[in-house]
Amino acid sequence: MLIVVCIKQVPDTTQVQIDPVTNTLVREGIPFIVNPYDTHALEESLRLKDRFRCKVAAISMGPPNAEATLKKALALGVDKAILLSDRVFGGADTLATSNVLSAAISKLNTEMDEVGLVLCGKQTIDGDTAQVGPGIASRLGYQQLTLVDRIENLDLSQKRIRVSRKLEGRHEIVEAPLPAMLTVVRELNRPRYPKVPMRLAAADAQVEVWNNQVLKLDEQSIGLKGSPTWVSKIFSPERVVGEILGDGYADPEGTAALLIEKLMAKDMLPI
Amino acid sequence: MTSRPTIFAVLLFISLAIFAWGCWRRFSLLTIGQREDRFDNPGQRVLEMLKYAFAQKRVLAKPFGINHFVIFWTFLILLVANSEFILNGLFPSIKLIKLPFELYVPLVFMIDMASILALGAVVIAYVRRIVAPPFPEARTAEAFVILTLIGMLMVAYFFLNASELATIMYRSNSDPASFLATAGKMMPVSALIAGLLPQAQLGSIHGAAWWLHALALLTFICYLPNSKHMHILTAIPNCFFRRLEKPNTVPREEFKAGNTFGVDRxxxxxxxxxxxxxxxxxxxxxxxxxxxxxxxxxxxxxxxxxxxxxxxxxxxxxxxxxxxxxxxxxxxxxxxxxxxxxxxxxxxxxxxxxxxxxxxxxxxxxxxxxxxxxxxEARFPEELLNLFENMEGRSNPWGIAPSERTKWSATLDVKPFDSDTTEYLFYVGCAGSFDARNKHVTVAMTQLLDKAGVSWGILGKEEKCCGDSVRRLGNEYLFDKMARENVALFKERGVKKVIVQCPHCFTTFKNDYRQFGLELEVIHHSELLRNLVQDGRLVLDKTTAEFGSVVFHDSCYLGRHNDVYDAPREVIAAATGAAPAEMERNRNNAFCCGAGGGRMWMEEHGGERINLARVKEALEQKPETICVSCPYCMTMFEDGLKDVKSEGVRVRDLAEVMAEAVLR
Missing domain, CATH: 1.10.1060.10 (Alpha-helical ferredoxin)
Structure with a gap:
């Protein structure tokens, strides 16, 4: 069985600013990181690899410099890393992205090994749509298990998986046949730290690059042309400086009491 | 009946064989170690060896060191006596007494005195191990066996010598009192015992003492290379091969596929x-x-x-x-x-x-x-995962956005470092840039620098963490990357002189980065402030300073690792008009705050918290101000004081103390 883990290189959003004129992200000088939710998907795929001795392939769609993200995956122990990179993939929304990723997964399914699981982070921290994972499941006809915080059971002989889904205020235990697509939340695991010998091996390893000559997708279904979503505006919410209450240095207790009073008046304290 | 020399020769041969085998067995194991050059500066090495191995400078640093000093030196003297004993055992005609009289008399006197001193030292060591051992597990059988053996050697020596003296005395028919008085000038202790020995049993006493001495000596020879007392053979070379520079850093690693990283074998x-x-x-x-x-x-x-x-x-x-x-x-x-x-x-x-x-x-x-x-193995306490990732991703331990590194200077007029126009880079460091408490120290420093007219600038958002914690925590791969980046940045920006307010940045730039080809003039703020006062660039009005009693805590990486002890004390004395109070453990014996070696970022499990132990020690001096010279010490003392709920005692960095005195 092959596990495919989808990862994305994202700008470190705590450091991102928005250009007020063009309404686009200012990316200059902003370091890229692996989408934090994806690191948990990656970790889970590696744990399953350790347990079931299956293979793991990491795929990522992005510009050529996204190779760094895949090298991190190699350093952590994935068997194969593929970068899906082509100018015609650029400008993709979640639909077009899921088309490219699905095509890559299908290709791995036929050429490498039968895909049993696809793991994704629950969403990326730059787009925050949470649509790409479910999009892949729909296009490939895989079972769709989102917001997974624990894999309860994976039975490879029966080809079934049972997971816990972390929903608001409750957990849901669901079971599904394989192949399945899981999107995962942070509570699933604690990602491992790369070992130096693995990092050195990854630095020398080749990340395979698949462009559209390899995937042969209809250009109307990928990139900007295949993207029905149109972003009309990106903006930072305006921050309003609130009222300054009391003097915390001179009278900390009185100021705290003042704050509590205000919050209770606005019904913002659960009593 | 086989003669004594023959039996002794056989026993000696066996003992020397066991000794040689033990030495070979242990010393040959050194060859499995990795290469390391410890042969540079042989002249200096000999001097160090004389100072520390023979003059026992460090041994004497503690009260009981004198006892060891006595044993060491009496042993060297007794080497002569024991060599005589062995040669005499093999060839009975060889005796010290055949030496010229002028040489013989002082020699036997020294041997007699050395023996009684050694015996006394052994008794003290014995009693100490029973009554108040250096640590509870020190009462080992091994320790008592070796002390007993040394004691036996001395006792046997005295009885042997005394019985020989008495034999001569009775044979020569001289007046015992005058004979013993004369002999007493040569070998006082042996002569004293000689007078007490019964004439009839002299022969058997002599025989028994001889064999006791022989057996104790041979046992000692056999035991030596197979016990902790092997230090008799290794301590002297170990002082010779010591690191001539302070061992305040660790060697680099080469990151090449196929290499091993760190030590597990x-x-x-x-x-x-x-x-x-x-x-x-x-x-x-x-x-x-x-x-x-x-x-x-x-x-x-x-x-x-x-x-x-x-x-x-x-x-x-x-x-x-x-x-x-x-x-x-x-x-x-x-x-x-x-x-x-x-x-x-x-x-x-x-x-x-x-x-x-x-x-x-x-x-x-x-x-x-x-x-x-x-x-x-990528195996470490889980709280370090965040630290490593924060350091790697954002070059600071908290993972705060690097763009916030200059927030402390928002309301100040701070210039960027420019090698053409600024003399010093003021490297603020992560704690000075991000930590709320330590930002006050940074601001105090900038005010003092401006007041003294120092030409300084900062790297601003380009500044990165020095990497101290990750190196001490063993993440050399990450440190290597951080150090190379910083070295490149410093070289590109033409940085030659750096002011730091953190002893961890200080040691890293000064000692660790040298391995990466960067020679900087690094000055800790304590040294800089001391110099500025001495040069009259910071003027103090001593009569108005009100700090109460100030106690100073030495930072390990400023003091012990880099020998800066006086500068902070002089700064405090200049600012407050009085030398700071000293804790019981100070200067090179100072007790750590608990945050070094990356422990700042780790949970402390079990036992007493280190910072609490140190805070309590500081409070014994009844200070109103505890003065520190390190941002980590600052955090540990602030936390510790809150834990012991000590009202009215404040922690100040020495820059703050100085600023209060100068800028008030």
């Missing part, structure tokens, strides 16, 4: 590391100085060195023949004192190395073992 240590393990006498001074040991953590620096020896003896012979180790060195399956918890408990404060009379280097070995955990 004895043969990954260098030969000098292995020699260290044979040089330990288990005096326990390291553990009595170690903040982790003293607060009941699993770390015991003596235990680490001892376990390296134990493991070397177990695995060494096999490793020498290319076999795999039979017993792990570190971790769960490893030796008792090299468990994970012990290795992570070290604050790298260097107190153990400062205390060791024979210059054993405990700290670098611990860091090497951490390197194995982090780099080869």
């Amino acid at each position: 004895v043969d990954h240590f260098t030969w000098k590391d292995l020699l260290d393990s044979f040089s330990c006498t288990e005096c326990g001074r390291c553990q009595n100085a170690c903040p982790a040991s003293l607060t009941k953590k699993p770390l015991n620096p003596r235990g680490i060195i001892h376990d390296i020896k134990v493991n070397l003896l177990k695995n060494g012979p096999g490793l020498k023949n290319g076999q795999q180790p039979v017993k792990a060195l570190i971790g769960e399956e490893g030796e008792e004192h090299c468990c994970d918890e012990a290795i992570w408990a070290c604050t790298t404060c260097g107190a153990c190395m400062e205390a060791c009379p024979v210059f054993i280097e405990q700290m670098p070995k611990i860091i090497q073992m951490r390197r194995h955990f982090v780099e080869t």
Whole structure:
């Protein structure tokens, strides 16, 4: 069985600013990181690899410099890393992205090994749509298990998986046949730290690059042309400086009491 | 009946064979260690050896050191007596008395005196081990056996000598009183005993004393290379091969595929590391100085060195023949004192190395073992995962956005460093840039620099973490990357002189970055402020300073690791008009705050908290101000004072103390 883990290189959003004129992200000088939710998907795929001795392939769609993200995956122990990179993939929304990723997964399914699981982070921290994972499941006809915080059971002989889904205020235990697509939340695991010998091996390893000559997708279904979503505006919410209450240095207790009073008046304290 | 010389010759031969075999067995194990050059500056090395091995400078630093000094030097003198004994045992015609009289008299006097001094020292050591041992586990059978053997040697010597004297006395028919008086001038103790011996049993006393002496000596020879008393053979070379520079850093690693990273097997240590393990006498001074040991953590620096020896003896012979180790060195399956918890408990404060009379280097070995955990196994306390990722991704321990590095200067007029127009780079450091409390120190520093007219600038958002914590924590791969980036940045920006307010940045730039080809003039703010006062650039009005009593806490990486002890004290004296009060443990004996070696970022489990122990020690001086010179110490003292709920005592960095005095 092959596990495919989808990862994305994202700008470190705590450091991102928005250009007020063009309404686009200012990316200059902003370091890229692996989408934090994806690191948990990656970790889970590696744990399953350790347990079931299956293979793991990491795929990522992005510009050529996204190779760094895949090298991190190699350093952590994935068997194969593929970068899906082509100018015609650029400008993709979640639909077009899921088309490219699905095509890559299908290709791995036929050429490498039968895909049993696809793991994704629950969403990326730059787009925050949470649509790409479910999009892949729909296009490939895989079972769709989102917001997974624990894999309860994976039975490879029966080809079934049972997971816990972390929903608001409750957990849901669901079971599904394989192949399945899981999107995962942070509570699933604690990602491992790369070992130096693995990092050195990854630095020398080749990340395979698949462009559209390899995937042969209809250009109307990928990139900007295949993207029905149109972003009309990106903006930072305006921050309003609130009222300054009391003097915390001179009278900390009185100021705290003042704050509590205000919050209770606005019904913002659960009593 | 076989003659005594023959029996003795056979026994001596067997003993020397056992001795030689023991020495060969142990010393040949050094060859499995890695290469390391400790042969540079031979002249200086000889001087160091004379100072520390023969003059016993460090041994004498503690009260009982004098006892060891006496044993050491009397042993050297008694080498003459024992050589005579052995030669005489083989060839009865060889005797000291055949020496010229002018030489013989002072020699036997010295031997007699040395013997009684040695016996006295052994008795003191015996009593001390029973009544108040240096550490509880020091009451080992081994220690008592060796003391008993030395004691037996001395007692046997006296009876042997005395019976010989008495025999001569009775044979010569001289007046006992005048004979003993004359002999007493040559060998006072032996002559005293000679007068007490019964004439009739002189022959049997002599025989018994001779054999007792022979057996004690031969047993000692056999035992020596197979016990901790091997230090008699290794301590002197260990002082010769000591690191001539302070062991405040660790060597670089080469990141090439196929290399091993860190140490998890004895043969990954260098030969000098292995020699260290044979040089330990288990005096326990390291553990009595170690903040982790003293607060009941699993770390015991003596235990680490001892376990390296134990493991070397177990695995060494096999490793020498290319076999795999039979017993792990570190971790769960490893030796008792090299468990994970012990290795992570070290604050790298260097107190153990400062205390060791024979210059054993405990700290670098611990860091090497951490390197194995982090780099080869990626196994470490879970709180370090965030630290490593924050350091790698955002170049600061908290993972705060690098763009916030200059927030402290928002309302100040701070200029960027420009090598053409600014003299000093003021390297603010992570704590000075991000930590709310330590930002006050940064602001105080900038005010003082401006007041004194110093030409300074900052790197601003380009500044990166120096990497101290990750190096001490064994993440050399990450440190290597951070150091190379910083070195490139400093070179590109033409940085030559750096002011730092953190001893960790200080030591890293000064000592660690040299390995990366960067020679900087690094000045800690304590030294800079001292110089500015001396040069009259900071003017103080002493009569109005009101700090109450100030107690100063030495930072390990400023003091012990870099020998800066006076500058901060002079700054405090200048600012307050009085020298600071000293804690019981100060200067090179100072006790760590608990935050070094990356412990700042880790949970402290078990035992007493190190910072609480130190805060309590500081409070014994009844200070109104505890003065520190390090942002980590600042945090540890602030936290500690809150924990002991000590009202009215404040913690100040010395820059703040100075600023209050100058700018008020």
